[in-house]
Amino acid sequence: MSAPVVTPQLTQQSPIKLLTTKSYYAPELRPLEFKYTEVPGTLAGEEFVLDHGGPACHVVFDGMKCPLRKLHFHAPSEHRIDGVISELELHLVHEILEYPDAYPSAYLIVGVMLSLAPAKAGPAQPLGPWLRGHFDARAGGRQEHRVDPTIYLPQDRAYFRYEGSRTTGEHEEVVTWTLLRDPMQVKGPAPLLLDPETDRLVQPLMRRYVLRNFALIA
Numbered sequence: 581m582s583a584p585v586v587t588p589q590l591t592q593q594s595p596i597k598l599l600t601t602k603s604y605y606a607p608e609l610r611p612l613e614f615k616y617t618e619v620p621g622t623l624a625g626e627e628f629v630l631d632h633g634g635p636a637c638h639v640v641f642d643g644m645k646c647p648l649r650k651l652h653f654h655a656p657s658e659h660r661i662d663g664v665i666s667e668l669e670l671h672l673v674h675e676i677l678e679y680p681d682a683y684p685s686a687y688l689i690v691g692v693m694l695s696l697a698p699a700k701a702g703p704a705q706p707l708g709p710w711l712r713g714h715f716d717a718r719a720g721g722r723q724e725h726r727v728d729p730t731i732y733l734p735q736d737r738a739y740f741r742y743e744g745s746r747t748t749g750e751h752e753e754v755v756t757w758t759l760l761r762d763p764m765q766v767k768g769p770a771p772l773l774l775d776p777e778t779d780r781l782v783q784p785l786m787r788r789y790v791l792r793n794f795a796l797i798a
């Protein structure tokens with residue numbers, strides 16, 4: 581008689597709720613080094629895909645150079661930080677080239693919470709013409725743009741870190757998530773044209789622990 585087949589369960593799913601007081605300070609977590617430059621890419625559907633895989637645009641994660649492959653938005657945010665649902669969540673999808681094929685986490689996705697400032701607000705980052713194109717692109721077609729994703733990064737890059745999954749498709753558990761703690765205020769059109777059905781509901785934490793690279797201020 582053969583051994584019973586155990587169906588693998590999905591136990592590291594994303595998104596999740598991130599709580600500062602229920603995460604663990606890990607001072608060993610090194611800061612991410614963002615080495616972004618303005619790069620050409622193509623808006624295809626809801627994703628901005630960098631031409632040539634974007635090797636000029638990368639982050640240094642634990643000493644590894646991880647190229648940015650694509651970026652996209654969710655409206656409203658999929659992750660929640662301390663109970664807050666933001667108007668937009670930017671996902672910067674990097675590939676971890678140095679991991680062997682069999683290693684489960686092959687992607688480092690950096691998530692940034694974006695809130696929309698009122699039109700007349702002061703120093704908020706404009707979303708940029710390419711993102712207006714992003715909203716128009718739902719009508720179809722492909723558009724070429726140049727983007728420097730640095731403009732969407734808050735000044736303080738303190739982050740939460742956990743192991744999780746893609747939030748679309750087959751929800752493969754291949755993602756090292758890095759969610760920046762601080763939101764970024766941007767100006768732009770209301771994100772009504774983004775399809776809220778692309779947002780996934782929060783998933784159970786299961787056996788995981790969420791880490792953070794910042795201490796609590798007493």
Ligand SMILES: [Zn+2]
Nearest residue numbers: 652654671747
């Ligand atoms: Zn996403």
